[in-house]
Amino acid sequence: MLDTQSTFLFSDRLSMNARLAQFLFFQEELYKVVAVNNSTEIASISVVFEPKYDTLVICDSPTSEDAELLEKILVAVKLSSSSIDLMACSTNSMAGFEKIFKNSVTKKIINFGVNLPQIEQYFLPQLYVIQQEGELIYLYSENLSKINQSPEAKKKLWANLKSMF
Numbered sequence: 001m002l003d004t005q006s007t008f009l010f011s012d013r014l015s016m017n018a019r020l021a022q023f024l025f026f027q028e029e030l031y032k033v034v035a036v037n038n039s040t041e042i043a044s045i046s047v048v049f050e051p052k053y054d055t056l057v058i059c060d061s062p063t064s065e066d067a068e069l070l071e072k073i074l075v076a077v078k079l080s081s082s083s084i085d086l087m088a089c090s091t092n093s094m095a096g097f098e099k100i101f102k103n104s105v106t107k108k109i110i111n112f113g114v115n116l117p118q119i120e121q122y123f124l125p126q127l128y129v130i131q132q133e134g135e136l137i138y139l140y141s142e143n144l145s146k147i148n149q150s151p152e153a154k155k156k157l158w159a160n161l162k163s164m165f
Contacts, residue, residue, distance in 0.1 A: 051106045055084040059112035059144055062088065066144035070112075076158070077165040089114060107135060108164060113143030128156040130164055139164055 062070060074080055085106070115125060123131045123138045131138045139160050147153045 051085050053083055053085050054105060054107040055079060056087060056106050056109045057084055057112070058087045058089065058109065058114050058116070060088065060114060062144055065148055069144050069148045073157070073161070077161050079165075089116075104135075107137065109136065109138045110161075110164075111138070111140045113141065113146065128160050130160055137164060 057070070057074075059066070059070070071081065074084065109119075111119065111125075119125070119138070122133050122136075123140070125140045128139070128141055131140075141147065141157050141160075142150075142153050147157055
């Protein structure tokens with residue numbers, strides 16, 4: 001697991017801490033090139049999700065404005081990016097999601113507009129409707145970019161977050 005204090009230097013101008021790196025590249029599929037009998041094979045390696053905190057936030061890879069809005073949302077509900085699990089993923093790419101439903105760590109999920117069949121087994125993607133399955137509470141909203149541009153969406157999200165937290 002990445003140390004949250006580590007910094008990764010990608011060039012002389014761009015660096016990111018381990019927490020941001022995990023957030024942005026968490027669902028990246030890694031490939032290892034293996035030479036076997038003078039031929040080359042590519043082995044796929046998946047990153048395994050291990051939840052640590054009671055709140056999971058799911059979103060597409062955020063822009064800088066989206067990340068700013070997300071930070072404001074977290075502060076409003078008395079959380080921070082270091083006290084939640086952040087999962088940046090694209091549609092249909094959430095390997096190992098069933099672990100969230102089988103562990104006792106994750107209690108709340110906020111999904112910012114990512115359509116995932118793995119979640120739809122448990123929750124319908126109804127905008128701004130808090131749903132519950134056992135002890136797990138789920139909120140599906142529009143993506144961060146749409147929320148950032150819509151005062152009405154911000155109001156709906158805030159009303160639900162107040163109930164959730």
